[in-house]
Amino acid sequence: MRKLVSGLLVLSALAIQTPVVNAQESSDTSNAISANLPQQQRIDLNTATVEQLVTLPGVGQSKAKAIIKYREEVGPFLEVAQLTQVRGIGEKMLSKIESYVLVK
Known part of the structure; x- marks a missing residue:
């Protein structure tokens, strides 16, 4: 037993x-x-719309709007790592989405 x-x-x-x-x-x-992912399928941070940004993992309406607001206030992104300067996006979030985005 x-x-x-x-x-x-x-x-x-x-x-x-x-x-x-x-x-x-x-x-x-x-x-x-x-x-x-091929670069042509990645989202360009400098031209992306809210609708495109919300398709990224972990990015909702508020983070998408914050990305666009940052872009409008500071100017175009020079590199993907600059996303950490956007309110609500840290290193952990960056590591989730960096392979889905690019900067042209």
Whole structure:
């Protein structure tokens, strides 16, 4: 009986861990795919509309408007890393969206 219970516990532990591993592998795959996006499919920060910006991961209406407001007040973006100067966008957010945007 103890062997049966022990075996069930081991199987349960493995079953619980399996979806987590698969989810992480899936996430890594999507990051690799986005990093290889051709430049013509990326969004230009200097010409993007609110509608285009909200398609970026983690960017909603308010962040999209903040990007455009920054662009209007400061001038065109010179590099993608400059996004961290926009209110509400930090290094973590930049790492999520930098492979989807470019500066021409």
